[in-house]
Amino acid sequence: MDQIPLSTQRTARWICRLLAVGLLAVVAATTVVVGCRTQNSTPFLPSSSSTPLKDPPGERREALGEAGGAVPKGVTVFDNTVPGVANLDPDLLKALRQAAADAANEKVEFYVNSGWRSPAYQNKLLREAVSQYGSEEAAARWVATPATSSHVSGDAVDIGRSNATAWLVEHGAEYGLCQIYRNEPWHYELRLEAIDRGCPRMYADPTQDPRMQQ
Numbered sequence: 001m002d003q004i005p006l007s008t009q010r011t012a013r014w015i016c017r018l019l020a021v022g023l024l025a026v027v028a029a030t031t032v033v034v035g036c037r038t039q040n041s042t043p044f045l046p047s048s049s050s051t052p053l054k055d056p057p058g059e060r061r062e063a064l065g066e067a068g069g070a071v072p073k074g075v076t077v078f079d080n081t082v083p084g085v086a087n088l089d090p091d092l093l094k095a096l097r098q099a100a101a102d103a104a105n106e107k108v109e110f111y112v113n114s115g116w117r118s119p120a121y122q123n124k125l126l127r128e129a130v131s132q133y134g135s136e137e138a139a140a141r142w143v144a145t146p147a148t149s150s151h152v153s154g155d156a157v158d159i160g161r162s163n164a165t166a167w168l169v170e171h172g173a174e175y176g177l178c179q180i181y182r183n184e185p186w187h188y189e190l191r192l193e194a195i196d197r198g199c200p201r202m203y204a205d206p207t208q209d210p211r212m213q214q
């Protein structure tokens with residue numbers, strides 16, 4: 001092995017010391033930066049741990065949730081866990097499931113876009129419709145009040161997709177399932193007399209329905 005000259009050894013030791021000092025400086029600087037960050041973030045901690053205006057209690061929380069009748073995408077009439085389906089009138093649900101079982105033979109599935117709704121959820125939909133259509137009068141063509149809505153009583157269901165409603169136009173009456181409003185091809189209710197006599201004449205829209213006049 002070659003002998004390393006003394007001067008080179010000294011230089012090497014000097015470089016090492018310089019590196020060590022540099023490293024210390026970096027560590028110190030990092031500590032300061034981290035310290036600053038910790039200090040800066042400290043004042044924000046209480047606000048992030050407290051609950052801000054996200055979830056007001058009472059009506060609104062109920063209205064927005066599945067418990068109030070909101071139905072997640074992809075739910076069929078056979079679902080037993082989603083309240084929007086499970087809380088439908090038992091006779092309506094039975095008719096829907098019989099029809100859906102027969103439609104399945106033709107590869108048609110019955111999805112539920114909306115079913116039973118809590119009064120709070122219905123009210124939320126109404127308020128949204130008023131702001132969308134510009135007035136209560138215009139909104140009434142599409143969304144009923146909580147007091148008059150057949151969704152709130154569990155007697156109405158909004159069915160999708162278009163192949164399902166097309167199937168119902170042809171076969172629904174055999175199960176007592178009828179479209180009620182001409183402007184809502186997805187909205188179905190149970191009319192047991194339809195099994196013998198066919199579905200009653202449709203109303204142009206909900207404002208023509210005497211049940212909505214209350």
Ligand SMILES: [Zn+2]
Binds near residue numbers: 186
């Ligand atoms: Zn409807």
